[in-house]
Amino acid sequence: MVSQLFSRQRFWRKQELSSYYDIVIIGGGVHGLSTAYYLAKFDKDLKVAVMDKSYLGAGASGRNTAIIRANYLTPEGIAFMNASLKLYEQLSGELGLNLLFSQIGRLDIGHTESTLFWLRQRSEYNQLMGVESNLITPDEVKAIVPEIDLREGKPFPIMGALHHPPAGVARHDAVVWGYARGADRNGVELHPFTEVIGITKEGRRVTGVDTSKGRVKAGLVVSATAGWTSTIARMIDIDVPILTYPLQAFVTEPLKPMIDTTISSGELHTYIYQTERGELVIGGGVDHYPTYSHKSTLHMLEELATNAIRLLPQLRGAKVLRQWTGICDMTPDYAPIIGPVDGVDNFMLNCGWGTWGFKAAPISGKTTAELILTGKVPELIEPFDLNRFYEGRLINERAAAIAAAIH
Amino acid sequence: MALLIECPNCGSRDVHEFRHGGEISDLSERKGISDSDLELTKYFYFARNNAGDSKEWWYHSFGCRQWFVAYRNTVSDQIRETEWPEKRLDS
Numbered sequence: 001m002v003s004q005l006f007s008r009q010r011f012w013r014k015q016e017l018s019s020y021y022d023i024v025i026i027g028g029g030v031h032g033l034s035t036a037y038y039l040a041k042f043d044k045d046l047k048v049a050v051m052d053k054s055y056l057g058a059g060a061s062g063r064n065t066a067i068i069r070a071n072y073l074t075p076e077g078i079a080f081m082n083a084s085l086k087l088y089e090q091l092s093g094e095l096g097l098n099l100l101f102s103q104i105g106r107l108d109i110g111h112t113e114s115t116l117f118w119l120r121q122r123s124e125y126n127q128l129m130g131v132e133s134n135l136i137t138p139d140e141v142k143a144i145v146p147e148i149d150l151r152e153g154k155p156f157p158i159m160g161a162l163h164h165p166p167a168g169v170a171r172h173d174a175v176v177w178g179y180a181r182g183a184d185r186n187g188v189e190l191h192p193f194t195e196v197i198g199i200t201k202e203g204r205r206v207t208g209v210d211t212s213k214g215r216v217k218a219g220l221v222v223s224a225t226a227g228w229t230s231t232i233a234r235m236i237d238i239d240v241p242i243l244t245y246p247l248q249a250f251v252t253e254p255l256k257p258m259i260d261t262t263i264s265s266g267e268l269h270t271y272i273y274q275t276e277r278g279e280l281v282i283g284g285g286v287d288h289y290p291t292y293s294h295k296s297t298l299h300m301l302e303e304l305a306t307n308a309i310r311l312l313p314q315l316r317g318a319k320v321l322r323q324w325t326g327i328c329d330m331t332p333d334y335a336p337i338i339g340p341v342d343g344v345d346n347f348m349l350n351c352g353w354g355t356w357g358f359k360a361a362p363i364s365g366k367t368t369a370e371l372i373l374t375g376k377v378p379e380l381i382e383p384f385d386l387n388r389f390y391e392g393r394l395i396n397e398r399a400a401a402i403a404a405a406i407h
Numbered sequence: 408m409a410l411l412i413e414c415p416n417c418g419s420r421d422v423h424e425f426r427h428g429g430e431i432s433d434l435s436e437r438k439g440i441s442d443s444d445l446e447l448t449k450y451f452y453f454a455r456n457n458a459g460d461s462k463e464w465w466y467h468s469f470g471c472r473q474w475f476v477a478y479r480n481t482v483s484d485q486i487r488e489t490e491w492p493e494k495r496l497d498s
């Protein structure tokens with residue numbers, strides 16, 4: 001029995017590509033995989049395939065900093081992200097895999113009166129919607145993060161913070177692998193290294209995909225390609241309100257335990273937390289112009305490191321272990337796009353995850369699967385249709401990302 | 408990406424001296440006051456966001472403060488060419 005625990009088992013099977021699937025999901029990131037997982041969980045007879053041009057998790061899902069929180073600004077955003085956080089609380093059990101989900105909390109720091117005002121507004125909205133979220137004083141911040149620099153007279157004094165205790169972090173790769181394994185066990189076919197190079201159509205009806213391994217027919221095609229969504233949109237001639245921006249992050253060498261929460265400063269465009277291994281994870285806002293390039297820059301490293309030291313002076317001299325970049329599908333209102341597209345049948349978008357999509361993956365997959373299986377739009381994702389841009393119903397979720405502060 | 412941009416006025420300068428001003432595509436065209444709501448919506452929110460060749464506006468904000476046109480490959484992030492716009496906006 002014990003040896004079984006340590007036996008080497010593949011997480012998913014290698015599959016031959018069939019000529020037909022009920023549902024083809026393009027993109028083996030956390031959203032494509034969680035959608036596949038819930039589809040197969042709800043309906044075991046469906047033939048579902050997930051295709052990725054690279055390995056599973058090669059996109060932003062394998063590159064993010066894994067912060068999960070629900071202290072958003074809009075009623076739409078708060079409800080959606082809180083539902084996701086609740087799913088994360090059960091997810092290790094559900095997937096039978098330790099996702100290292102730990103609810104270490106979150107501090108959104110305010111350095112000016114106007115930021116405090118806006119954090120206060122968020123705490124009120126959060127509390128109204130049953131999300132634990134309080135404005136706290138500098139001394140209360142110090143009690144949670146003793147290392148924080150409270151000196152007065154510095155350029156970015158700490159005037160308070162929005163405290164959101166249920167926030168947390170998880171092992172991002174494990175979430176990808178957990179959903180992939182769960183989907184595989186429920187009969188989903190996973191096809192890494194299978195690039196979709198075209199989408200076949202008859203009139204306004206999508207009929208399948210052309211892949212690097214040949215043509216496949218499909219009853220429904222779902223695009224879950226995040227930063228690459230515009231390349232899929234081009235294949236079927238639809239317009240999407242997306243710009244692809246790179247987001248960078250870096251980690252330091254492991255240091256002694258110094259903070260056990262996640263802290264973020266919108267004004268400094270920087271956030272920090274410490275992993276269980278002791279590495280400080282430091283990230284910020286997107287680069288200043290759109291590109292599909294995954295190159296990291298010294299400029300961003302300097303900016304993030306400088307601002308991290310402004311918050312935690314003890315970090316001065318810490319050595320950088322590595323820095324990396326992922327690409328993000330930024331929408332004009334920092335909210336996702338889920339659902340069908342007018343004028344195209346048998347096709348669905350799941351995108352607009354920008355720099356905030358890791359935390360959303362469980363509820364996104366679950367609601368997208370419900371939408372596909374019932375044809376009815378679940379209430380939580382009703383606000384996130386593509387038509388909102390044509391009908392003037394933008395969401396303006398300015399608490400989704402540090403990027404929202406600079407755009 | 409240590410990108411250098413060739414400003415038609417100032418020559419080769421670091422990318423951080425510049426501001427990206429958006430793509431020049433069928434979606435970015437405005438006829439002017441006669442635009443319909445739909446055209447305005449597309450203009451404001453939608454983009455080709457092409458992976459590959461892109462013609463776009465750049466602004467030398469920490470330099471000569473001139474707008475110019477660049478041809479960039481958005482995957483390799485190389486700028487092939489920069490030039491003054493054919494028609495200045497104020498002409």
Ligand SMILES: Cc1cc2nc3c(=O)[nH]c(=O)nc-3n(C[C@H](O)[C@H](O)[C@H](O)COP(=O)(O)OP(=O)(O)OC[C@H]3O[C@@H](n4cnc5c(N)ncnc54)[C@H](O)[C@@H]3O)c2cc1C
Pocket residue numbers: 026027028029030031032051052053054055056057058059060061062063064065066067068194195196197224225226227228247248249283324325326327328351353354355356357358359360
């Ligand atoms: C540095 C960084 C930090 C982040 N931090 C956070 C955070 O702390 N919290 C948070 O909530 N979010 C965070 N995010 C955002 C989050 O990572 C993304 O929103 C999320 O991973 C998107 O998942 P996805 O499955 O939609 O897309 P992706 O993971 O990008 O997957 C898309 C997949 O589509 C595949 N693909 C593309 N084109 C094709 C094709 N033609 N054929 C087949 N396959 C194709 C790609 O190979 C890719 O694997 C961060 C992102 C980055 C880059």
